[in-house]
Amino acid sequence: MENSEAGRRLIDGRFELIGPLGAGGMGTVWRARDIALHREVALKEVRPPDPATAAAQPDLAVQLRERAIREARALARLAHPNVVTIHHIVEPAPGTEGHPWIVMELLKGGSLHDRLAAGPMPLPEVVRLGLDILSALRAAHAEGVLHRDVKPANVLLRPDGAGVLTDFGIAALHGATALTSTGVLIGSPEYIAPERCRGEEGLAASDLWSLGMMLYVAAEGTHPLRRATSLATVVAVLDEPIPAPVRSGPLGPVLERLLVRDPAARPDGAELEALLRAASTALGTGAGAAAPAPAPAAVPAPAPAPVAGPGLYGPPPTTSGTRPFTPGGGSPYGPTTPVPAPAPARGRGRAALIGGVLALALAGGVVGLVQALPDGTSGDPDAKGSKASAPATNVAQAPATPKSATPKPQGTPASAAKGSLLTPDKVRTAVEAFKQQTGTTTFVEMTVYEGYVLASIPTAPGADTYDRYEYRDGQVKNDGPGGTVKPEEPLIDMAAVKWDALPGLLERAQQELGVTKPTSRYVIVEPWLFDASPSMRPYLTDEYGRGGYVYADTQGNVKKVYRS
Structure with missing residues (x-):
């Protein structure tokens, strides 16, 4: 699958690697050139970048292959301008050692995570972004695909500012094989819906919570529930009140309706679209618009958030050693590290909730949970997704x-x-x-x-x-x-x-x-x-x-x- 030609590193004899765009706990994304079609693409190398991780988890290669195929199949079901485009998937030859490569469209506008490192976005841009990603999610939900990890690092921006949803590697497909075991939660603690922390899966409303939290961060410039540790973040998501938006103008009431812990009380996709369009109209006429957000230069330098309160949403600290990539800020292509899921019963008090979380931590779940908190990155690629056994929507008839x-x-x-x-x-x-x-x-x-x-x-x-x-x-x-x-x-x-x-x-x-x-x-x-x-x-x-x-x-x- 991988060879060299005149000093070039070629994948599948066709894709010339130019340089890495970013690395994650489940692989590396490369900028590459398709020498057959003379265009640049992004290649997602689906394997652990750390050999020690692979050695410690012998079954990881099989899981990664399954996730690669799952991502390709999820994207193959969708044909939407706000969903990542898959070109091709390169699988290792049967009976040989190797790993898949997903060939994706290369986007050069960067990620939303990159953009938010400079400070909050103007409200009209936030509302437009919300409509773009909502449209992508509604298309996915109509095909029975739940994303389960909507966050700034998984949203790429086209040069015209349009948002594109990527990394369906942990998506839940109706009828697809589960890739997580009982009691394990996949996703980023900062953006995960509270019902998923409690073990409730399969709800489109969970993706809408994640979208709402992402829009809150984009408009307000802070994450209301981010804490200094991943355990504290999970507890906050489950139990702590969300501060009312102060800079979001007519978007504020939309966020308050969306970020409620009862999924049945959230607006569905159609209602949310109507609310966002009404906010866009209000912003266009100046009615209820918030004061202009400060210029990026006025945003304080990011610092670790104190335990007792939210920190500014900014570029996370650099990772060190061989620690796996953490999903909140970095490659939108690497599947997220599994997070041990606390499962407190509804109605329990805060003390019981914290006790349950700490019990899981003492049982050995701390490492996975800490690694899943967005507090480290090694880069944020500019690319999109790829395709395995693709249906006719993504291939041309010969x-x-x-x-x-x-x-x-x-x-x-x-x-x-x-x-x-x-x-x-x-x-x-x-x-x-x-x-x-x-x-x-x-x-x-x-x-x-x-x-x-x-x-x-x-x-x-x-x-x-x-x-x-x-x-x-x-x-x-x-x-x-x-x-x-x-x-x-x-x-x-x-x-x-x-x-x-x-x-x-x-x-x-x-x-x-x-x-x-x-x-x-x-x-x-x-x-x-x-x-x-x-x-x-x-x-x-x-x-x-x-x-x-x-x-x-x-x-x-x-x-x-x-x-x-």
Whole structure:
């Protein structure tokens, strides 16, 4: 996947690394040049930058790969001007060591975190930013995607000032495999919604709380709940009153309605948009506008916040040693460090709440929690996201290729790789092995790689939950809970799929995509994104990053060919 050419470091034979944009606890983002299309892009290298971290957590590489694919799939569902654009995902060849690279659009306007380091923003800009990110969140929520980490470092700015939401690496997708274990919370304490601290997940209102807190910081220049330690910050989010905005003018009442701890009492997306537009109108006419914010030069130099009160929102201190990147101020591309989640019952007193938090800390959760507090950074990239198994919304349809113009395949045909599981008989063997373990051939979805097969299989007939399974070297392993079955998407009987059509589909993909020597190939069988009909999609890429997939039904009838 990674090589060098004339002194250049190339990824996938196509993307030349220019220099790092920022580093996080889960990887590094690079400025790169696409030598095939002669454009600059951002590459997210999905691996721990600290070898000691990887050595201490052997399963981390697998988790990172899952998060990379999750981010790509989350973004692949969205086609929105305020959501990061994914170009491509480079996966390591089956059976080899390596890590994914996500190829993303490069944005050169910096992040909102960078902008806020200079002081609060003018109110019209804050309201516009709120409308931009709200629009992105509503599009994501409509597709069943919750972001779960809306914060200034995850908002990039276009040159015209438009806000772009990025880093869906810890997004919750409806029906996707959970990446956190029970009792572990993912997100940044300063911006996380209080109900998520209590263990309540799956609410769009939680993303809106995070948006409201971000707008408060942008308008007021301070974070109302940031404390000197992450434990104190979590306690403040759960329990302490939020000071009324003083510089936000007509935006103030909107923030007060949004930053309430009962998620049911918050405005929903449509109502919030109406409130923000009303505030924008008021600002445009001068009605209720606040006094102009001081120039950036008048903002005091940032200093650590005292324990008893909020500190100025400014650039966090520099990290030291090998401490992992902390998510509040830095790369919007690295997934956030897990945070042990206190789970006090509703209505408990403050003393009991603090006691519960400290008990978790003494049980060993302090390190993860402290690392998740935004108090350190190594850079804030200017880039956007990438794509794994992308649906048609993010790829162009390949033009029909006359057979006379089709390059003659060279080397090993796509359908005949030695030892590959991508043959009809071997796929049927894997399906039968899954049946022996689970009692069914009716799956949520299945992905067949050269060396192994992954499947999502209902936990029981008629169940609305499923587990994840892996078939490798003739053995089936249950990888644990996967998620819930979407009622609108039918299950697929893998024994009824016309697997004999697979070699022909692979050959057609190889020819029509111009991939004469594939370096990566796999097939996904799952409901089609747009109409939920059962689909079979072989993917091919070569060492130059060329490739795409064939979209067919489960009987092998080709619908379209898509080039990545």
